[in-house]
Amino acid sequence: MAVDTAPAPALVDDRAPARHLKAGITYLVLGALLVVVALTWLGGHSTTVAFDKTLTDVRWDVPTFGVVLALGIACAAAGAWMCVGLPQRRFKSASAAAVAAFVLALLFWAYSQEGTVFRAESILAGALFLSMPYIFGALSGVVCERSGVINIGIEGQFLMGAFTGVLVANITGSIYAGLAGAMIAGSLSTMLLALLATKYQVNQVVVGVILNLLALGFTSFMYDQLKKADGLNDAFSVPVISWGPLADIPVLGPVLFQQKLFVYVGLVMVLVVWFLLYRTRWGLRTRAVGEHPAAADSMGVNVNRLRYWNVVAAGLLAGFGGAWFTLGNSLAFNKNMTAGLGFVALAVMIVGRWNPLGVLAGALIFGFTTQIARDLSAAGSSVPGEFLQMLPYAVTLVVVAGLIGKAKAPAADGVPYNPGDK
Amino acid sequence: MSDSTTAEAPAEPPAPAAEPAEDKPNFMRLFGRYLTEANSVMVTIYSLLLAFLIGAILLIVSDEYTRSTFTYFFARPQDAWYASRDLIVESYTALFEGAILNFNTLESYQAGQAEFGNLLRPLSETLTYATPLIFTGLAVGLAFRAGLFNIGAQGQLIFGMMGALIVGFSLDLPIWLHLPLAVIAGGVAGGLFGAIPGVLKASTGAHEVISSIMLNNIAALFLVWALGTTFLHSTVKSDLVSKPVDDTAILPTLLSSLNPSLRVNLALVIGIAAAVFTWWLLSKSTFGFRIRAVGFNEHAAATAGMRIGSTYTTTMAAAGALAGLGGAALALGVSSGGITTNTALDYGFSGITVALLGRANPGGIVASALLFGALKAGALSAQPDVPVDISTLLQATIVLFIAAPALVKAILHLRTPRGGLVTLEAKGW
Structure with a gap:
């Protein structure tokens, strides 16, 4: 359909760094949000990970603040990289990493509440x-x-x-x-x-x-x-x-x-x-x-x-x-x-x-x-x-x-x- | 029957030349020809008959006693025959009595023991159940004309219900302002919710069938949550019921002067008005022209300078508004004492069948809403003797045949009509 009035996009060399402003800004904002969340709420919280079926006595207490902060920064960094421009073939893995970091951070946040334990084995099974x-x-x-x-x-x-x-x-x-x-x-x-x-x-x-x-x-x-x-x-x-x-x-x-x-x-x-x-x-x-x-x-x-x-x-x-x-x-x-x-x-x-x-x-x-x-x-x-x-x-x-x-x-x-x- | 092959010949335009060669068509001949042709009227009639036949078979198969008579069918076939016949006659009579006219009441009316109002009760129930179906049927039908398959009428109806309810209990206004405002609030809420699949389709190409089904589930869960909040939850009852609507926002009943049990209310009139409006919109307005143009051929419409994306969005919003009005009809009408998670029943899904049976024409939609309203009223009054889901089953079977006229044609060996078979189309991915 040739009804679009927008100018045709310029031809891009596949190997040259390309900018992905829309996606980049999205991940940047999401990452920044995580950092803000970590700084304002998560000080002193911890997330417990347990292996409830095989190693019942192992429990890891992870400081939520540090993890969410790190993941937030990682997500924002991926976003920033996309804004600056990255090789086309890196785009997929960069956005996968950003999404994974964001989701993982959300999980850590969700399970940071008092009384919730991330029972890794039951949850994955x-x-x-x-x-x-x-x-x-x-x-x-x-x-x-x-x-x-x-x-x-x-x-x-x-x-x-x-x-x-x-x-x-x-x-x-x-x-x-x-x-x-x-x-x-x-x-x-x-x-x-x-x-x-x-x-x-x-x-x-x-x-x-x-x-x-x-x-x-x-x-x-x-x-x-x-x-x-x-x-x-x-x-x-x-x-x-x-x-x-x-x-x-x-x-x-x-x-x-x-x-x-x-x-x-x-x-x-x-x-x-x-x-x-x-x-x-x-x-x-x-x-x-x-x-x-x-x-x-x-x-x-x-x-x-x-x-x-x-x-x-x-x-x-x-x-x-x-x-x-x-x-x-x-x-x-x-x-x-x-x-x-x-x-x-x-x-x-x-x-x-x-x-x-x-x-x-x-x-x-x-x-x-x-x-x-x-x-x-x-x-x-x-x-x-x-x-x-x-x-x-x-x-x-x-x-x-x-x-x-x-x-x-x-x-x-x-x-x-x-x-x-x- | 034998000349069905000639009717199927593809080179049809100069066909009238062949017609006059036959001897003068008398009325009976034409009528017989009409009856054996797969035109939309006859397909509709045969679909109804086939569906009721299939319903009867399922009733026999699923009824334990009747099934047991078939175990000794070859010893005493008359047992199986009488048991089946009685079951079918009783079940369908119960549906009829619940939907149109109760023979017991008729007898007591003739004997002077019942009022005229009692006699109208089944009809009033039919109209009551048909009212939301008119709205949801229009919602699905309007979208159909733009080539959109709006399965989201259920969610749109739920949001319309909540919109009307909130305006209905939270504002303090005179009736001439409060009632219209509450009704409009329902339409707006449904319209906004309905616009979402349109926007998604226009901007990202997400198929409206999937997005609207997801929104249905989201709306149903949202309603459960919302009913639990202090803002909506009833102050008197502990179960999941909303606050009642103010008296100034209740849709007045039409016939309760005859008998207080006659529930049919002003929403029916609004529904018919909405159907007339939709007819006008589709066939007389520029917007309707755009809808139909996009529905027929979006590429042609785009070439003619129409904006496809915005047509999708506005059509879905209009469809959502219609379903939302149906929600308002429920929240301000039969459920004005407070809505529950059960108030919406399956009106939205039945709207799909209504629109298909009505072939996306406002007039047809009103007629099929009346039919399915009658089925619903009949099934609800006949339960538990007849399983209540017989109405869903019959509806789905009817529209299956309606949507597949070629199937009806093949089963009954009908002729192909002049213009070909009439079907409804929805686009794939």
């Missing part, structure tokens, strides 16, 4: 566990959108998985049957999306939102109906798998080797989907279908059939993620228990730039945020619990606003393909 629905949902989104179908219905597939998982587990008495049921339910609900998106070429955003409502209505309706019958919605729990001696390694043990099945499946699926997308023939075709379906078609790929089966397969992942809400958390099903996390997963997919490894990173950030919010509100923070609960949603908002313009979706994402058109 919990963060990994809480990132699982985002991983499954976002991976499902990645598979759909890489093949050119927008899946806004992840929330609905979560609900279907969560509901069916508990139902099947109760009927059969087996958690694993429940997990399989959840996957099939998720896949059945994406099948509708796949059918409408490929065969009937319906607008995918509209259908996705409707499928969410449909899943909400269906699961709530069935929940009310089945509540009358006994023993169909009892909580089942997935056992914690502990890897013997590995589980006793400080920090790493509780986080990686003492988790529920979901965590292992989630981490493995990240690698599997990455491998499938970038190292196999199927992956090449899928990406081709999402970027340029007409070209893929001319090379003999049946675009709509591939899209259909990819979306159906993605439903398996989302359904498994849905089971996390009930079976994973040892909870019975409840109406609308996914509480918008399916949409957060969509944001994670965007943060991860439609790449499974990026999804893992994004999901970990969101899981960590959620875990910190929960931990702080349980510890009785001075910030109202409602605001802490808003944190994942607010982060999603910021992330989507900050990234979506820069992250490129697959070119044919959401565009129905009709072979006759070309």
Whole structure:
């Protein structure tokens, strides 16, 4: 669109120092704020870090003042460097460092309150566990959108998985049957999306939102109906798998080797989907279908059939993620228990730039945020619990606003393909 | 049916030449043709029928007794048949009685034991539940015309509720000033909150579906927090209820002179006025022209010198204001005694279905708000015999078919209408 009246930006040499005034000033201000906070409030405070699972007698008392001051200065320095001008290739790492310093300082500040202890192992393990629905949902989104179908219905597939998982587990008495049921339910609900998106070429955003409502209505309706019958919605729990001696390694043990099945499946699926997308023939075709379906078609790929089966397969992942809400958390099903996390997963997919490894990173950030919010509100923070609960949603908002313009979706994402058109 | 292939032929413009060749179209023939065609009217009718059919199947499957009769279906099929029939008739009658006319009341009215007002109660409930839906439906529908999918009506409604509530209890004014001011406050609060996704989309390209869903969650949590503050929290009750609105800011009821239980209030009139205004805005004003131009083709609109970003922002603000007025209708109307976290129900989400069923036309939105209001009133009065979520389920099923006319066409083997199938579009990332 050539309607912009602003003068064209001057051509910049990539290796020459470049200024990033907007970002630089932002980090400078954030860093300065931290310094001010440290100087005015944090004198004499200390933050306690504990290793609560393996080394129960170790507690580190860190002076909050010094840490926040140092991190604030680091953040401001990164900002100043950007204002002065830094080599283009250093920009990414500089801004990552500035953000990390800022977040870390906030953490130290939050946990400097009397009575709060940063229980490093529980918090990190919990963060990994809480990132699982985002991983499954976002991976499902990645598979759909890489093949050119927008899946806004992840929330609905979560609900279907969560509901069916508990139902099947109760009927059969087996958690694993429940997990399989959840996957099939998720896949059945994406099948509708796949059918409408490929065969009937319906607008995918509209259908996705409707499928969410449909899943909400269906699961709530069935929940009310089945509540009358006994023993169909009892909580089942997935056992914690502990890897013997590995589980006793400080920090790493509780986080990686003492988790529920979901965590292992989630981490493995990240690698599997990455491998499938970038190292196999199927992956090449899928990406081709999402970027340029007409070209893929001319090379003999049946675009709509591939899209259909990819979306159906993605439903398996989302359904498994849905089971996390009930079976994973040892909870019975409840109406609308996914509480918008399916949409957060969509944001994670965007943060991860439609790449499974990026999804893992994004999901970990969101899981960590959620875990910190929960931990702080349980510890009785001075910030109202409602605001802490808003944190994942607010982060999603910021992330989507900050990234979506820069992250490129697959070119044919959401565009129905009709072979006759070309 | 057999000539459906000719109707689908792409080279349509000179088609009238083929028409006169057939023998003179009489009324029955045209009517039959109309019935078997996937035009918007028939798709709507068939969607409703299909949805109620699916609802019936789910009722049968999920009802324990009826399901048990199917276990010996081959021994005594009549048991299963009668049980299913009774279940369906009872459930849908209960919905009808809660929404339109209660037959028991009708009998006692004819026997002279009930007043006329009692007879109107289900209708009044339908109108009461339809009122917020008109506003939220307009909020979603208006944004649709600009190519924006506003899922944030729920949050906008919540903020509208709070805005109207605060003006409603904190100011001391005569009624002719207080009431309009409180209503406007609701609209402004909703509009400001609704503008956020618009601004984000205009400035950063963030997709409005995600940002408005996030804002819905934020608004719901904010309401929980706000209700707990001393400023909003009720001084008499201990549970999470707000202060009541002053008498001078309460929307007067329309029919309570007939019977005090008739809750329908002035908000209904405001809602219809808002629909008329939205119609005027969309089809007669410059702003509406810009909205539609951007919705049809943003590149063309940009080439014509329209500012896309500011259109997104203003459209979302206007949509938010409409939803906010719906919030005001709740806070100053049925919930004037104090709002809770439950007051907003799912009006915002139902607004999506209302707008889709109404095909983003103000007139259609009012009609579908009435239909879904009736469903809601019926479901609420029929519970616990009928699960209350049957209304959500039916709504979602109806609009699924509405949004996918090709599906209805394929299921029922309908003809393609002259202008093609009518669908609503929302943009991807």
